[in-house]
Amino acid sequence: MEQIDQREMLTLEHYLKEYGQQAEIFAGQLELLENGRMEALAAIEALQGLLQSGDGTVLLQIGGGASMRAQVLEPEKVLVNIGADVIVERSNKEAVEFLQDRVTEMAASEKKVAETLDRLRTQMNEIARRIEQGYQQAVQAERAAQPSSAPSDQDA
Amino acid sequence: MFGGLRERLQAARARIGSSIQAAAAPPKEHGEAPGLPAQPLPSSATFADKVKTFVIDGELIITDRELADALSDLEMMLLESDVALSVTDAIIGHVKRDLVGRHRRIGQSVDTLVVGTLRAALLDVLGKGFDLSDYIRSHERPVKILFTGVNGTGKTTTVAKVGAFLKKQGFSVVIGAGDTYRAGAIEQINVHAERIGIKIIQHQQGADPSAVLFDAVQYAVSHKIDVVLADTAGRLHTKANLMNQLEKIRRVMKPDLIVYVDEAVAGNDAIVRAAEFDKTVGADAVVLTKADMDSRGGAAISIAHTIGKPLMFLGTGQAYDDIMPFSPHAVVEELLGDG
Numbered sequence: 001m002e003q004i005d006q007r008e009m010l011t012l013e014h015y016l017k018e019y020g021q022q023a024e025i026f027a028g029q030l031e032l033l034e035n036g037r038m039e040a041l042a043a044i045e046a047l048q049g050l051l052q053s054g055d056g057t058v059l060l061q062i063g064g065g066a067s068m069r070a071q072v073l074e075p076e077k078v079l080v081n082i083g084a085d086v087i088v089e090r091s092n093k094e095a096v097e098f099l100q101d102r103v104t105e106m107a108a109s110e111k112k113v114a115e116t117l118d119r120l121r122t123q124m125n126e127i128a129r130r131i132e133q134g135y136q137q138a139v140q141a142e143r144a145a146q147p148s149s150a151p152s153d154q155d156a
Numbered sequence: 157m158f159g160g161l162r163e164r165l166q167a168a169r170a171r172i173g174s175s176i177q178a179a180a181a182p183p184k185e186h187g188e189a190p191g192l193p194a195q196p197l198p199s200s201a202t203f204a205d206k207v208k209t210f211v212i213d214g215e216l217i218i219t220d221r222e223l224a225d226a227l228s229d230l231e232m233m234l235l236e237s238d239v240a241l242s243v244t245d246a247i248i249g250h251v252k253r254d255l256v257g258r259h260r261r262i263g264q265s266v267d268t269l270v271v272g273t274l275r276a277a278l279l280d281v282l283g284k285g286f287d288l289s290d291y292i293r294s295h296e297r298p299v300k301i302l303f304t305g306v307n308g309t310g311k312t313t314t315v316a317k318v319g320a321f322l323k324k325q326g327f328s329v330v331i332g333a334g335d336t337y338r339a340g341a342i343e344q345i346n347v348h349a350e351r352i353g354i355k356i357i358q359h360q361q362g363a364d365p366s367a368v369l370f371d372a373v374q375y376a377v378s379h380k381i382d383v384v385l386a387d388t389a390g391r392l393h394t395k396a397n398l399m400n401q402l403e404k405i406r407r408v409m410k411p412d413l414i415v416y417v418d419e420a421v422a423g424n425d426a427i428v429r430a431a432e433f434d435k436t437v438g439a440d441a442v443v444l445t446k447a448d449m450d451s452r453g454g455a456a457i458s459i460a461h462t463i464g465k466p467l468m469f470l471g472t473g474q475a476y477d478d479i480m481p482f483s484p485h486a487v488v489e490e491l492l493g494d495g
Contacts, residue, residue: 014347017340022474025308029421029449083238084424084454098236105160105451109421112449120474 009134016127019120026117030110037106040099047096050075157472158453162491164233168226169274169492172251173266175226176218220256227252238423238454243281243461250277275488282484283460286441286468288318289325292383295412298330298376300384302369302411304402304437306429307390310445310471311417312341315387316348318443318469320476323352327382332372333358334365334405337389345387352476355381365389365401366408373409386411393432402437413440415468420450427455431463439463445471448478456487 050056050072060070078095081087090098227248234244254273292299301318305311312335319329331349333356335341342358349356357372369386376384386409391398406414416439418426426444433439442459447470450456460467467482 011347011350014343018344018347021340021344022313028308082232083236083452084240084244084458086235086241088232088235108159109449109451116449116474 009131009138012127012131012134016124016131019124019127023117023120023124026113026120030113030117033106033110033113037103037110040103040106044096044099044103047075047078047092047099051092157447157470158450158456158487158491160451161237161239161453161457164237165274165491168230168233169267169270171229172223172226172255172274173270175222176255176266176270178222218255218258220252223252223255234457237452237457240424240427240454240458240462243458246281246461247277250280271492275492278457278488278491279484281457281461282487283466285482285484286466287481288322288441288468289327291413292322292327297380297382298373298384299382299413300373300376300386300409300411301413301415302386302388302405302409303415303417303443304388304433304439305390305417306392307338309390309417309419309422311335311390312345312348312387313474314417314443314445314469314471314479315345315385316352317471317476317479319349319354319385320352321469321479321481322383322385323354328380329354329383329385330372330376330379330381331356332369332384332386334369334372334387335389336361336363336365336368341387341389366405369405369409393429393436399436406437414438415441415443416465417443417445418455420444420447420453420455420470423450423452423454424458427458427462430459430465434463434465439465441466441468443467443469443471448472453491456482 046058050058053075056072056075057069058072059067061067076092078090078092079087080090080095080098082098230251231244231248234247235241239247251273254276255269258269303311303315315331319331322329331345331354333342333345335345336359339361342361346356346358355375357368357375359368359371365388369384372384372386375381386405388402388405389398391402393399414437416430416433418429420426422429430439430442442463442465444450444456444459444467447456456467456470459465469479470482472478472480
């Protein structure tokens with residue numbers, strides 16, 4: 001088994017910490033993407049539902065858990081933030097198509113971030129394994145250094 | 157990198173090409189014009205000019221109307237890729253100026269014409285980039301580079317990557333651990349510095365970052381080091397006290413370059429933040445991290461044109477080598493190339 005010295009143990013601990021911080025950032029990003037995708041999916045469902053509902057009545061949440069019935073004046077026209085903080089008016093169908101494209105894009109990004117996160121976690125597991133190995137070696141070395149004929153109770 | 161933008165631009169290229177092709181399909185009897193160079197024709201070209209050109213020279217004139225739909229599509233595609241509105245306008249304006257009223261010689265490839273125009277429009281907004289090695293070679297040493305930006309964008313890792321890059325280029329480098337605020341930041345940069353074999357100047361956590369960076373500069377001067385890379389704590393541009401601290405660092409350290417670091421995936425937000433940082437403490441160049449995760453590419457395309465500062469590097473992964481000097485030509489080739 002390869003010997004791990006004290007200095008390497010310290011470096012490995014730093015790496016583990018650093019990878020942990022990076023993993024945290026990527027996990028946060030993954031969560032943001034997932035939330036964005038879920039929001040887009042909910043918007044698609046709402047837009048499609050509005051067309052099917054006929055009179056365009058929706059529940060408008062006004063905070064504090066309270067909602068009111070409200071009517072959408074033009075369920076056919078949707079204002080969409082298409083990017084770069086630019087908002088354009090689109091038809092319901094176009095808005096749904098746009099959101100579907102966004103969902104696909106976000107799913108692809110999620111996949112990439114998840115892969116990076118997986119790689120980081122694999123590296124972290126490997127480092128943790130090395131640290132554990134070093135720790136075991138240190139314990140064994142300590143035991144070996146102790147005198148083999150320690151005084152027993154009977155000798156007392 | 158920027159896969160989504162690439163797809164959209166390829167679609168725009170095909171769309172503009174087919175618009176020109178459809179509107180200006182040459183009558184077969186004319187054949188190709190004999191070796192005349194294509195010259196732009198003013199948009200005020202009269203009907204007689206057009207007919208004359210068409211009949212005599214065997215050329216076609218591309219009109220505004222023929223391109224209107226394709227340009228509108230291109231505009232949407234760019235905005236959907238998070239390309240800033242002003243940059244989108246500049247690209248559309250360039251394409252329009254370049255194509256409308258232009259003589260297209262019959263037989264000349266429409267695709268070549270369109271790609272050439274898009275390439276020129278993109279290069280126009282991307283600026284010239286920033287060659288850090290050239291800058292260092294042509295300035296008095298030590299060259300002091302201060303890294304700023306908001307939290308969590310990969311500033312410290314970028315400092316390490318730039319350090320590794322410069323070391324490979326043959327420069328001697330010292331890092332100043334100026335992020336004395338974030339727990340573990342000094343340790344983090346220390347590990348990086350040790351791994352890439354670069355000297356680091358550090359104080360205790362909570363120390364005055366100006367003092368740390370001043371010491372780093374003094375060390376560089378006394379040891380004839382080429383470059384000082386100054387890491388700083390991430391901060392939001394809205395936090396006045398932290399921005400004042402950065403201002404103090406700037407006064408004490410007198411950096412030659414202030415580099416703003418943000419993540420490409422932040423899209424338009426990165427552009428807004430970069431502009432704010434530029435206003436308060438200044439910025440000479442920009443580094444965008446996590447470009448490999450960014451499918452839209454909006455920030456990378458827009459930042460140079462929007463804040464008027466060049467993009468210096470793109471961060472493309474976790475390893476120290478995963479940083480590439482920003483080359484407008486390489487990026488445009490990647491976006492418009494057939495590969």
